[in-house]
Amino acid sequence: MRDVAVIGIGLTKFGELWEKSFRDLITEAGIKAIEDAGISGREIDGIYVGSMSAGRFVGQEHVGALVADSAGLTGVPSTRVESACASGGLAFRQAYLAVASGIHDMVVVGGVEKMTDVVSTEATNTLATAADQEWESFFGATFPALYALIATRHMYEYGTTREQLAQVAVKNHANGALNPNAHFRRKISVDDVLNSSPVAYPLRLLDCSPVSDGAAAVILCPLKDAKKYTDKIVKIIGSGQASDTLALHSRDDICTFKSTVLASKMAYKQAKIKPKDIDVAEVHDCFTIAEILATEDLGFFKKGEGSKAVEEGLTEINGTIPINTSGGLKAKGHPVGATGVAQIAEIVMQLRGEADRRQVKDAEIGLTHNIGGSGASCAVHILEVV
Amino acid sequence: MTTHYHLVSKFWREIPHRYNLIGTRCGECKTVYFPPRNVCPRCRRSSIGKMEKYKLKGKGKIYTYTIIHVAPETFEDEIPYIIAIVKLDEGPMVTSQIVDCNPDKIKIGMPVEIAFRKIQEDGDTGAIYYGYKFRPIKR
Amino acid sequence: MEDNIGIVSYGVYIPRYRIKASSIAKVWGKDSKYIEKGLNITEKSVPGPDEDVATISVEAARYALKRCKVDPQEIGAIYVGSESHPYAVKPTGTIVGEAIGATPDLMIADYEFACKAGTAAIQNCIALIKSNMIKYGLAIGADTSQAAPGDALEYTASAGGAAFLLGKEKIIANINATYSFATDTPDFWRREARKYPAHGGRFTGEPAYFKHIINASKNLMERIKTKPEDYDYAVFHQPNGKFPISVAKKLGFTYEQIEPGLICPLLGNTYSGSYLIGLSAVLDIAKPGDRIFVTSYGSGAGSDSFDITITENIKKFRRKNAPTVRELLENKEYIDYGTYAKFRDLLYWE
Numbered sequence: 064m065r066d067v068a069v070i071g072i073g074l075t076k077f078g079e080l081w082e083k084s085f086r087d088l089i090t091e092a093g094i095k096a097i098e099d100a101g102i103s104g105r106e107i108d109g110i111y112v113g114s115m116s117a118g119r120f121v122g123q124e125h126v127g128a129l130v131a132d133s134a135g136l137t138g139v140p141s142t143r144v145e146s147a148c149a150s151g152g153l154a155f156r157q158a159y160l161a162v163a164s165g166i167h168d169m170v171v172v173g174g175v176e177k178m179t180d181v182v183s184t185e186a187t188n189t190l191a192t193a194a195d196q197e198w199e200s201f202f203g204a205t206f207p208a209l210y211a212l213i214a215t216r217h218m219y220e221y222g223t224t225r226e227q228l229a230q231v232a233v234k235n236h237a238n239g240a241l242n243p244n245a246h247f248r249r250k251i252s253v254d255d256v257l258n259s260s261p262v263a264y265p266l267r268l269l270d271c272s273p274v275s276d277g278a279a280a281v282i283l284c285p286l287k288d289a290k291k292y293t294d295k296i297v298k299i300i301g302s303g304q305a306s307d308t309l310a311l312h313s314r315d316d317i318c319t320f321k322s323t324v325l326a327s328k329m330a331y332k333q334a335k336i337k338p339k340d341i342d343v344a345e346v347h348d349c350f351t352i353a354e355i356l357a358t359e360d361l362g363f364f365k366k367g368e369g370s371k372a373v374e375e376g377l378t379e380i381n382g383t384i385p386i387n388t389s390g391g392l393k394a395k396g397h398p399v400g401a402t403g404v405a406q407i408a409e410i411v412m413q414l415r416g417e418a419d420r421r422q423v424k425d426a427e428i429g430l431t432h433n434i435g436g437s438g439a440s441c442a443v444h445i446l447e448v449v
Numbered sequence: 450m451t452t453h454y455h456l457v458s459k460f461w462r463e464i465p466h467r468y469n470l471i472g473t474r475c476g477e478c479k480t481v482y483f484p485p486r487n488v489c490p491r492c493r494r495s496s497i498g499k500m501e502k503y504k505l506k507g508k509g510k511i512y513t514y515t516i517i518h519v520a521p522e523t524f525e526d527e528i529p530y531i532i533a534i535v536k537l538d539e540g541p542m543v544t545s546q547i548v549d550c551n552p553d554k555i556k557i558g559m560p561v562e563i564a565f566r567k568i569q570e571d572g573d574t575g576a577i578y579y580g581y582k583f584r585p586i587k588r
Numbered sequence: 589m590e591d592n593i594g595i596v597s598y599g600v601y602i603p604r605y606r607i608k609a610s611s612i613a614k615v616w617g618k619d620s621k622y623i624e625k626g627l628n629i630t631e632k633s634v635p636g637p638d639e640d641v642a643t644i645s646v647e648a649a650r651y652a653l654k655r656c657k658v659d660p661q662e663i664g665a666i667y668v669g670s671e672s673h674p675y676a677v678k679p680t681g682t683i684v685g686e687a688i689g690a691t692p693d694l695m696i697a698d699y700e701f702a703c704k705a706g707t708a709a710i711q712n713c714i715a716l717i718k719s720n721m722i723k724y725g726l727a728i729g730a731d732t733s734q735a736a737p738g739d740a741l742e743y744t745a746s747a748g749g750a751a752f753l754l755g756k757e758k759i760i761a762n763i764n765a766t767y768s769f770a771t772d773t774p775d776f777w778r779r780e781a782r783k784y785p786a787h788g789g790r791f792t793g794e795p796a797y798f799k800h801i802i803n804a805s806k807n808l809m810e811r812i813k814t815k816p817e818d819y820d821y822a823v824f825h826q827p828n829g830k831f832p833i834s835v836a837k838k839l840g841f842t843y844e845q846i847e848p849g850l851i852c853p854l855l856g857n858t859y860s861g862s863y864l865i866g867l868s869a870v871l872d873i874a875k876p877g878d879r880i881f882v883t884s885y886g887s888g889a890g891s892d893s894f895d896i897t898i899t900e901n902i903k904k905f906r907r908k909n910a911p912t913v914r915e916l917l918e919n920k921e922y923i924d925y926g927t928y929a930k931f932r933d934l935l936y937w938e
Contacts, residue, residue: 188521197463198484199544202568202580203517203524204532211515212534212544219513219557263532264516264552310484312534312542317513468687526637526930548638549604551921565646565687566638567674577674579642579683587911587919 067162068289069297069446071100071282072408077396078246080276085121085177086133092278092401093134093173100282101292102169107282109167110134110141113154113174114400119189121177130173147193148349150174151279151403152304152433152442159302159444162283169288174404175278186274190399193436195310207271209311209437210350211263217318217352218265221367225265229256230373231351232269232393238380239390241421246275246396256351270351275396279405286449295415300428301336301445303329309439322441323360323432330430330443331362338362341384341445342426343413345406347434348391354378357432358386361443380421388413388421403433403442414448457576465502467580470563472541474503481505483541507563507581509537516552523569531555535583549584560586593717594759594896595752596658596724597905599651600868601644602748602855602916605634607928609743615925616738623743628829632746632856634923635732637931639747640674644730644861646687648751651910652726653688658753660688664722665695667712669705669729669860670749671778673698684728695722702776703825704886705729706750706860711766711892713754724755731859736784737934744828746856748916750864760902761871761880763894765812769804770890777888787887796889797827801835804891805883812895816840820878823866825885826852841881848873854917867896869913874898 073095075088083091089112097104110131118124131141144154151174158172178186191206199209217223233253239245251269259268289296305325311317331337338361346361348354355369363384364372372378378386389395389409392402410429412418426448433442465471472483476499477492483505489496514533517524524530531547533555547555548564561583568580608631613620624630635644645668653660668680681696695716699705706729713725730749735741754763775796778785788796801824809815816822822845824832829852836846849866858865863884870880878898885891911919929935 184522187519191521195544201578202532202544202582203520203527203530203546204544205517205520207519208515208517208532212513212532215515215557216513261516261518263518266515310544312544313484317534464686469689546638548636549919565650566636566643567640568638577640577642579646579687582638587915 064163065165066286067159067283067299068286069281069299069407069411070284070289070292071096071102072411073099073280074244074405074408075278076244077275077277077398079179081179083276085117085123085175086129088177088276088278089130089173089175090133092175092280093171096171096280096282102282104136106169107136107139107171109158109161109170110136110139111154111158111170111172112141112143113150113403114143115145115147115150115176116189116192119181119185121180146440147435148347148399149403149433149435149440149442150400151405152431152444153403153440155281155404155407155444156302156304156442158283159299162285168284170283171280172283172404173278173280174401176398176400177276178274178398179276183274198310205263207263207266207350210352211266212311213317213356214265214352217355220318221370223355223370225257226253227370227374228265228270228351228355229253231348231354232256234373234379235348235387235391235393238388238421239394241419242390242395245390245394246273247390247394266350266352272349272392272397275398277396277398277401277405279401279408281404281407281411296449297411297414297446298449299444300447301330301334303327303333303443305329305441307439309436311437318356319366320356320360320434320438320441322438323357323434323443326441326443327361327432330445334445336428336445340428341430342428343385343388343410343423344430344432345389345391345409346386346432348387348393349397349434351393353434354386354391361430361432380423385423388418388423403431406431406433407444407446410446414446455571455575460576460578468565470505470507470581472503472505473500475499476501481539481541483537483543505537505539505541509535509561511555511557511559511561512536512542513557514547514555533583535561546582547584548582562586592759592762593714593754593756594763595761596755596757596759597652597656597753598750598868598871599648599655599910600748600750600865600913600916601647601651603633603635603639603644604919604921605636605923605931606631606920607634607923607925611925612742627743628833629744629853629856631854632744633748633858634928634931635747640732641668641670641672641730641749642674642680642683644732644747644749645680645684645728645751648728648730648749649684649688649726652751652753654909655906656753656758658724660690661693663690663694663724663726665713665716665725666690667697667699667709667727669699669701669709670731671700671702671705671859672732672734701890702887703827703859703862704884704890704892706864707884707892707894710752710754711768714763714766717754717756724753727752727754729860729864731861733857733859734784739784741785741787744857746858748855748858748865749861750868752864758901759899760905762897762899764897765808765895766892767804767808767811768890768892769800769807773889775887775889792887796887797831797885798835798838800889800891801825801883801885802838804893805839805881808893808895814895816845818879819845819881821848821870821874822846822881823849823863823870824883826850826862826866827857829853851913851917865913872907872912872914874902876900876902
């Protein structure tokens with residue numbers, strides 16, 4: 064296994080991008096990443112794309128080939144990776160493995176979703192396909208419902224409060240306000256969250272990440288070659304992935320995502336570090352409760368104490384473990400397939416010291432955490448500036 | 450012109466499970482599963498060919514719940530409705546709607562029993578899909 | 589009948605939603621005082637958006653099975669009587685059969701005879717049991733009856749049903765005799781593919797309801813040589829709360845005889861379920877030796893009469909395993925007319 068570095072990142076703006084198509088978005092992110100890496104593009108010998116449901120969102124499958132074609136890279140092997148909301152994170156891992164194994168030497172990983180070309184009910188129904196269609200969705204459980212079921216139980220078992228959930232959204236909106244690419248760039252208050260319209264008790268509209276368009280791309284190459292392109296080399300020091308039951312009801316404990324625990328253990332072990340060594344993390348906050356779960360399952364806080372940590376400000380940009388400096392899925396936006404790759408881009412910016420007003424001081428090691436569905440798949444990556 | 454697009458086979462093959470909570474039991478470790486499984490995740494290879502049909506009694510307790518305010522079109526008439534994970538007496542948990550219960554009254558631990566209701570309709574012209582929901586045990 | 593054939597068990601299901609007659613009257617600018625008095629009804633049941641004749645039938649059938657030890661596989665026939673089957677073509681009975689575990693070795697069919705399809709189902713089960721073609725038969729009468737917005741029927745058309753398991757063994761009530769009376773009398777109908785029924789107004793009374801119930805009842809009592817005073821209870825079809833009281837009086841039954849089975853004032857007209865739920869309310873309280881007279885009515889038109897005697901087995905009958913009619917009537921949640929309109933699909937657009 065070779066060491067692998069991230070040498071380029073590219074992001075589109077996230078949001079309702081009416082004028083941009085699926086192929087516009089992924090091409091834009093890819094070109095930006097190529098420019099950022101300072102490569103010509105001819106070096107690229109592999110493409111991986113994370114996309115959850117191009118088939119339903121834009122009526123287009125065969126996304127691997129489409130992306131190679133749109134980017135002017137026909138001939139290059141191009142693979143689409145799907146794992147619901149973790150599609151981007153898993154695509155990144157596939158690319159990492161391909162470079163580490165020596166199969167490929169310069170790989171571009173894209174993540175993309177164009178979600179606003181369908182009516183909102185269709186977008187919601189499509190997102191719900193991440194859940195168990197036969198045994199959850201069929202009976203009327205919406206996707207927010209699954210996280211609401213977790214929230215109710217977390218409140219019951221650990222005394223998490225409605226206000227603490229709101230504080231996750233408040234913090235992430237504050238971060239998003241500092242991110243020029245974010246879908247939402249306005250600060251909100253706890254009252255705003257508590258007074259937003261109910262979606263699935265106890266979750267309200269402002270507990271939920273939005274339906275966004277957007278794309279992200281990063282370029283990977285062997286660490287030994289990275290110096291040729293950049294002097295701010297970010298190395299991948301840990302990569303983990305795990306799965307769990309598709310349906311929540313098949314798990315013994317719904318307040319812990321076993322996939323997060325397993326994937327992070329795998330990544331920590333490879334990186335030879337502990338959770339306390341992480342300086343900054345992008346975690347999967349598709350709903351406010353998801354961020355609390357993630358910070359517990361990743362080992363930043365004890366089980367049941369994630370909500371208190373938010374309340375105490377420990378996860379703010381200048382806290383002990385800054386979480387979701389980009390604004391997270393909540394404020395930055397959640398173009399599903401793009402999310403996992405965009406998380407990598409944010410951490411790379413933090414480690415390079417390019418995060419501007421949301422820069423975490425002296426950040427050297429960063430973590431990304433990308434969840435599929437209600438925790439049935441998870442990818443965790445740990446990056447370190449060399 | 451038809452407005453439905455699923456073949457009924459997708460629903461029809463699940464009728465025993467959805468009408469009568471027919472799950473499976475591993476012949477090796479005797480663990481009961483619902484929804485049914487083809488392989489026991491504990492016994493894996495040694496469970497192959499030994500997964501037997503098992504009818505659950507349809508009684509259990511609320512493990513967790515939510516109240517749905519935004520729903521897909523097929524469920525819009527029922528808003529607000531309760532979705533819960535029910536822990537069945539035999540062990541497995543199941544996601545289901547809770548009916549005959551005021552959303553203010555639902556709580557974790559509440560005993561419930563199986564009810565038979567219409568779950569969805571495949572548009573105006575397609576089949577009607579029936580199955581289990583749960584309701585509070587009154588007595 | 590020489591053989592003892594009768595009711596082995598029974599179960600009732602009534603949806604939990606109710607609308608008050610006054611809530612409907614208000615929408616149409618009527619004074620509910622006169623409607624409540626004129627129809628002798630104060631409220632009616634309304635099916636939830638996830639309830640129909642199939643779900644009501646299954647719930648009633650499952651309750652019936654909870655009260656006895658009969659193996660559903662021994663049920664040889666299921667007949668579901670209704671005028672609001674969820675499918676125009678595709679039986680309700682197979683859904684019931686599958687949901688109670690009675691399939692696949694049995695006869696199944698749906699019946700329709702306006703409101704009297706429930707008793708038609710009972711008669712056919714009795715005949716099959718008597719001829720030894722089946723051991724047990726399950727007869728169901730259930731409806732989620734339709735009423736056009738603003739029609740007089742809107743105050744009464746309600747939802748509910750009852751399931752009767754019939755057989756020869758451990759019967760709680762012996763069905764001593766039955767007789768039917770039918771003519772072609774178009775007093776009430778719903779044309780194919782039409783959403784709401786039409787009716788003949790006052791024509792539904794004298795030449796229809798009263799003529800058929802009186803003839804069926806009198807003819808049965810004549811044949812078996814009984815008189816109204818021989819019965820402890822009487823149940824007649826209840827299209828509203830007034831007709832059954834009036835027909836009982838004309839036949840010589842007292843209000844005391846019909847009162848225990850008179851459920852319409854708090855339930856509305858459950859059509860094929862009406863007299864079966866009324867009979868169930870009587871079975872909920874009946875003692876060994878009690879004699880019950882029942883006459884159904886279906887528009888179009890016909891009546892089925894029954895002479896029934898409660899047996900000693902009712903003492904050991906596990907009534908408590910399922911809710912009584914009174915308990916079901918008490919388990920209710922009121923809705924306003926807007927919710928009613930949504931549940932009954934009165935609000936529709938292109």
